[in-house]
Amino acid sequence: MIxxxxxxxxxxxxxxxxxxxxxxxxxxKPVNIGKGxxxxxxxxxxxxxxxxxxxxxxxxxxxxxxLSVFESGxxxxxxxxxCGRFLxxxxxxxxRVLEWLYWQVGGLGPMLGQNHHFNRYAPEKIPYAIDRYVNxxxxxxxxxxxxxxxxxxxVGKDYxxxxxAAYPWxxxxxxxxxxxxxxxxxxxxxxxxxxxxxxxxAYALADTIKGNLxxxxxxxxxxxxxxxxxxx
Numbered sequence: 001m002i003x004x005x006x007x008x009x010x011x012x013x014x015x016x017x018x019x020x021x022x023x024x025x026x027x028x029k030p031v032n033i034g035k036g037x038x039x040x041x042x043x044x045x046x047x048x049x050x051x052x053x054x055x056x057x058x059x060x061x062x063x064x065x066x067l068s069v070f071e072s073g074x075x076x077x078x079x080x081x082x083c084g085r086f087l088x089x090x091x092x093x094x095x096r097v098l099e100w101l102y103w104q105v106g107g108l109g110p111m112l113g114q115n116h117h118f119n120r121y122a123p124e125k126i127p128y129a130i131d132r133y134v135n136x137x138x139x140x141x142x143x144x145x146x147x148x149x150x151x152x153x154x155v156g157k158d159y160x161x162x163x164x165a166a167y168p169w170x171x172x173x174x175x176x177x178x179x180x181x182x183x184x185x186x187x188x189x190x191x192x193x194x195x196x197x198x199x200x201x202a203y204a205l206a207d208t209i210k211g212n213l214x215x216x217x218x219x220x221x222x223x224x225x226x227x228x229x230x231x232x
Contacts, residue, residue: 002026002079003056005043007033008206010109010168011072015053016205017164018076020198022083030209046070057082073105076161086161096155100147100162104169108144111136112169115176134177141170141183148185152192159193167193 002019006012006028019026031037031052038050046068047054054070061082069078077098080087088094115133118126144166147154154162170190173180180187193199 001058003029003058005029005031005046005052005054005056006209007031007052008209009033009052010112010171011051012053013168013171013202013206014072014164015055015075015079016202017167017199018079018086018161020201020205021159021164021196022079022085024079024083028205028209055079071105073101073165076101076165080161086159086164088155088158088160093155097160097162100154101165103143104162104165108140108166108169111140112176116172119177120175137176137178141173141178141186145183145186148189151185151189153189159196163189163193167199 002024004015004019004026006015007030016028031043033052037043038047038052043052043054044050046056047070049070051070053072053075054068055075055078057067057069057078060067069075077087087097111133114129115137118129118133122129144154151157153159154166167190170180170186180190
Protein backbone atom coordinates (compact mmCIF):
# COMPACT_ATOMS: atom_id res chain seq x y z
CA MET A 1 0.00 0.00 0.00
CA ILE A 2 1.17 3.49 -0.88
CA UNK A 3 0.40 6.25 1.59
CA UNK A 4 0.31 9.49 -0.40
CA UNK A 5 0.79 12.71 1.54
CA UNK A 6 -0.90 15.10 -0.83
CA UNK A 7 -2.49 18.41 -1.63
CA UNK A 8 -3.96 19.12 -5.08
CA UNK A 9 -1.17 21.18 -6.59
CA UNK A 10 0.60 20.39 -9.89
CA UNK A 11 3.21 18.34 -8.05
CA UNK A 12 0.52 16.48 -6.16
CA UNK A 13 -1.42 15.74 -9.34
CA UNK A 14 1.62 14.03 -10.86
CA UNK A 15 1.44 11.28 -8.27
CA UNK A 16 -2.31 10.67 -8.34
CA UNK A 17 -2.09 10.50 -12.13
CA UNK A 18 0.55 7.79 -11.85
CA UNK A 19 -1.27 5.83 -9.16
CA UNK A 20 -4.52 5.90 -11.10
CA UNK A 21 -2.76 4.79 -14.31
CA UNK A 22 -0.87 1.98 -12.59
CA UNK A 23 -3.75 0.76 -10.43
CA UNK A 24 -1.54 0.59 -7.35
CA UNK A 25 -3.50 0.56 -4.10
CA UNK A 26 -3.07 3.80 -2.20
CA UNK A 27 -4.55 5.96 0.48
CA UNK A 28 -4.41 9.74 0.63
CA LYS A 29 -3.33 11.65 3.68
CA PRO A 30 -4.16 15.28 2.94
CA VAL A 31 -1.52 17.86 3.86
CA ASN A 32 -3.31 21.21 3.98
CA ILE A 33 -0.53 23.57 2.98
CA GLY A 34 -2.72 26.60 3.66
CA LYS A 35 -2.94 25.62 7.33
CA GLY A 36 0.74 24.78 7.74
CA UNK A 37 0.33 21.02 8.06
CA UNK A 38 3.52 20.58 6.03
CA UNK A 39 5.47 21.76 9.09
CA UNK A 40 4.15 19.12 11.45
CA UNK A 41 6.88 16.82 12.82
CA UNK A 42 5.28 13.66 11.47
CA UNK A 43 5.34 15.06 7.95
CA UNK A 44 8.83 16.50 8.26
CA UNK A 45 10.06 13.04 9.21
CA UNK A 46 9.28 11.86 5.67
CA UNK A 47 9.65 15.17 3.81
CA UNK A 48 12.37 17.27 5.45
CA UNK A 49 11.99 20.04 2.85
CA UNK A 50 8.43 20.64 4.16
CA UNK A 51 6.96 20.19 0.69
CA UNK A 52 4.40 17.75 -0.53
CA UNK A 53 3.93 15.28 -2.10
CA UNK A 54 5.66 12.50 -0.24
CA UNK A 55 4.89 8.81 -0.08
CA UNK A 56 5.36 5.95 2.32
CA UNK A 57 5.48 2.50 0.75
CA UNK A 58 4.32 0.11 3.43
CA UNK A 59 5.38 -2.93 1.37
CA UNK A 60 8.64 -2.08 -0.42
CA UNK A 61 10.27 -4.55 -2.78
CA UNK A 62 13.14 -5.31 -0.40
CA UNK A 63 10.74 -6.73 2.16
CA UNK A 64 11.91 -4.33 4.83
CA UNK A 65 9.98 -1.78 6.84
CA UNK A 66 8.03 1.13 5.38
CA LEU A 67 10.05 3.26 2.96
CA SER A 68 9.42 6.98 2.51
CA VAL A 69 10.26 9.03 -0.58
CA PHE A 70 9.94 12.80 -1.03
CA GLU A 71 10.26 15.03 -4.12
CA SER A 72 7.79 14.39 -6.93
CA GLY A 73 10.37 13.37 -9.54
CA UNK A 74 11.94 10.83 -7.20
CA UNK A 75 8.50 9.52 -6.30
CA UNK A 76 7.56 9.01 -9.95
CA UNK A 77 10.82 7.18 -10.64
CA UNK A 78 10.40 5.03 -7.52
CA UNK A 79 6.83 4.08 -8.37
CA UNK A 80 7.71 3.34 -12.00
CA UNK A 81 10.50 1.02 -10.90
CA UNK A 82 8.22 -0.58 -8.32
CA CYS A 83 5.54 -1.54 -10.81
CA GLY A 84 7.68 -1.86 -13.93
CA ARG A 85 5.62 0.62 -15.95
CA PHE A 86 5.98 4.07 -17.50
CA LEU A 87 9.80 4.04 -17.36
CA UNK A 88 11.61 1.90 -19.92
CA UNK A 89 14.25 -0.61 -18.89
CA UNK A 90 16.26 -0.29 -22.10
CA UNK A 91 18.94 2.34 -21.33
CA UNK A 92 18.49 4.65 -24.31
CA UNK A 93 14.75 5.13 -23.84
CA UNK A 94 15.08 5.11 -20.05
CA UNK A 95 17.45 8.05 -20.09
CA ARG A 96 15.34 9.94 -22.60
CA VAL A 97 12.46 9.70 -20.12
CA LEU A 98 14.68 10.70 -17.21
CA GLU A 99 16.08 13.66 -19.17
CA TRP A 100 12.60 15.06 -19.66
CA LEU A 101 11.54 14.23 -16.12
CA TYR A 102 14.48 16.23 -14.79
CA TRP A 103 13.78 18.99 -17.32
CA GLN A 104 10.37 19.32 -15.75
CA VAL A 105 11.45 19.26 -12.11
CA GLY A 106 14.44 21.53 -12.72
CA GLY A 107 12.95 23.96 -15.22
CA LEU A 108 9.31 23.76 -16.25
CA GLY A 109 7.92 23.48 -12.71
CA PRO A 110 10.08 26.13 -11.01
CA MET A 111 9.76 28.68 -13.82
CA LEU A 112 6.00 28.26 -14.15
CA GLY A 113 5.72 28.40 -10.38
CA GLN A 114 7.41 31.80 -10.43
CA ASN A 115 5.03 32.83 -13.20
CA HIS A 116 2.09 31.94 -10.93
CA HIS A 117 3.66 33.74 -7.99
CA PHE A 118 4.36 37.07 -9.62
CA ASN A 119 1.20 37.07 -11.73
CA ARG A 120 -1.26 36.03 -9.02
CA TYR A 121 0.12 36.00 -5.50
CA ALA A 122 2.79 38.66 -5.10
CA PRO A 123 1.45 41.63 -3.09
CA GLU A 124 3.19 44.00 -5.48
CA LYS A 125 2.96 43.67 -9.25
CA ILE A 126 6.52 43.90 -10.54
CA PRO A 127 6.50 44.24 -14.35
CA TYR A 128 10.08 43.04 -14.76
CA ALA A 129 9.41 39.84 -12.80
CA ILE A 130 6.13 39.18 -14.59
CA ASP A 131 7.72 39.68 -18.00
CA ARG A 132 10.72 37.56 -17.04
CA TYR A 133 8.70 34.52 -16.07
CA VAL A 134 5.98 34.83 -18.70
CA ASN A 135 8.70 34.96 -21.36
CA UNK A 136 10.49 31.97 -19.85
CA UNK A 137 7.18 30.10 -19.71
CA UNK A 138 6.69 30.78 -23.40
CA UNK A 139 10.21 29.58 -24.16
CA UNK A 140 9.67 26.33 -22.25
CA UNK A 141 6.32 25.75 -23.95
CA UNK A 142 8.17 26.16 -27.23
CA UNK A 143 10.77 23.58 -26.22
CA UNK A 144 8.06 21.08 -25.37
CA UNK A 145 6.04 21.89 -28.48
CA UNK A 146 9.07 21.24 -30.68
CA UNK A 147 9.81 17.99 -28.87
CA UNK A 148 6.25 16.77 -29.46
CA UNK A 149 6.30 17.35 -33.21
CA UNK A 150 5.67 13.95 -34.76
CA UNK A 151 5.35 12.26 -31.34
CA UNK A 152 2.31 11.17 -29.37
CA UNK A 153 4.20 11.55 -26.11
CA UNK A 154 7.40 13.18 -24.93
CA VAL A 155 9.42 10.02 -25.51
CA GLY A 156 7.92 8.56 -28.66
CA LYS A 157 4.78 6.48 -28.72
CA ASP A 158 4.67 5.40 -25.08
CA TYR A 159 3.13 7.34 -22.20
CA UNK A 160 5.67 7.79 -19.42
CA UNK A 161 6.44 9.52 -16.15
CA UNK A 162 7.87 12.42 -18.20
CA UNK A 163 4.38 13.12 -19.53
CA UNK A 164 2.79 12.77 -16.09
CA ALA A 165 5.32 15.20 -14.66
CA ALA A 166 4.78 17.89 -17.29
CA TYR A 167 1.02 17.76 -17.83
CA PRO A 168 -0.19 19.26 -14.52
CA TRP A 169 1.99 22.32 -15.04
CA UNK A 170 0.33 22.99 -18.39
CA UNK A 171 -3.21 22.74 -16.97
CA UNK A 172 -3.20 26.38 -15.74
CA UNK A 173 -1.90 27.69 -19.08
CA UNK A 174 -4.37 30.56 -19.21
CA UNK A 175 -3.23 31.84 -15.80
CA UNK A 176 0.33 31.67 -17.13
CA UNK A 177 -0.57 33.94 -20.04
CA UNK A 178 -0.30 31.16 -22.61
CA UNK A 179 -2.61 30.07 -25.42
CA UNK A 180 -2.25 26.45 -26.46
CA UNK A 181 -3.28 27.46 -29.96
CA UNK A 182 0.22 28.91 -30.29
CA UNK A 183 1.71 25.46 -29.61
CA UNK A 184 -0.22 22.95 -31.74
CA UNK A 185 1.86 19.85 -30.97
CA UNK A 186 1.73 20.57 -27.26
CA UNK A 187 -2.02 21.18 -27.52
CA UNK A 188 -2.66 17.79 -29.14
CA UNK A 189 -0.58 16.07 -26.46
CA UNK A 190 -2.35 17.99 -23.70
CA UNK A 191 -5.81 17.12 -24.94
CA UNK A 192 -4.91 13.44 -25.31
CA UNK A 193 -3.68 13.24 -21.71
CA UNK A 194 -6.64 15.21 -20.38
CA UNK A 195 -8.98 12.64 -21.97
CA UNK A 196 -7.30 9.65 -20.31
CA UNK A 197 -9.64 8.04 -17.74
CA UNK A 198 -6.86 7.96 -15.13
CA UNK A 199 -6.28 11.70 -15.55
CA UNK A 200 -9.99 12.34 -15.15
CA UNK A 201 -10.07 10.25 -11.97
CA ALA A 202 -7.02 11.98 -10.53
CA TYR A 203 -8.47 15.45 -11.04
CA ALA A 204 -11.92 14.42 -9.81
CA LEU A 205 -10.24 13.22 -6.62
CA ALA A 206 -8.57 16.61 -6.24
CA ASP A 207 -11.94 18.31 -6.29
CA THR A 208 -12.98 16.36 -3.17
CA ILE A 209 -9.94 17.52 -1.18
CA LYS A 210 -9.05 21.04 -2.20
CA GLY A 211 -11.31 22.94 0.17
CA ASN A 212 -11.35 26.72 0.00
CA LEU A 213 -7.67 27.64 -0.19
CA UNK A 214 -7.37 30.88 -2.18
CA UNK A 215 -3.90 32.38 -2.02
CA UNK A 216 -5.09 35.55 -3.72
CA UNK A 217 -7.20 36.32 -0.63
CA UNK A 218 -5.74 34.35 2.28
CA UNK A 219 -2.91 36.44 3.70
CA UNK A 220 -2.13 33.90 6.42
CA UNK A 221 -1.71 31.08 3.91
CA UNK A 222 0.50 33.28 1.71
CA UNK A 223 2.78 33.98 4.66
CA UNK A 224 3.02 30.26 5.42
CA UNK A 225 3.90 29.39 1.85
CA UNK A 226 5.99 32.35 0.75
CA UNK A 227 7.43 33.79 3.95
CA UNK A 228 9.56 30.92 5.16
CA UNK A 229 13.10 31.42 6.32
CA UNK A 230 15.77 29.11 7.65
CA UNK A 231 14.99 27.18 10.81
CA UNK A 232 17.97 26.03 12.81
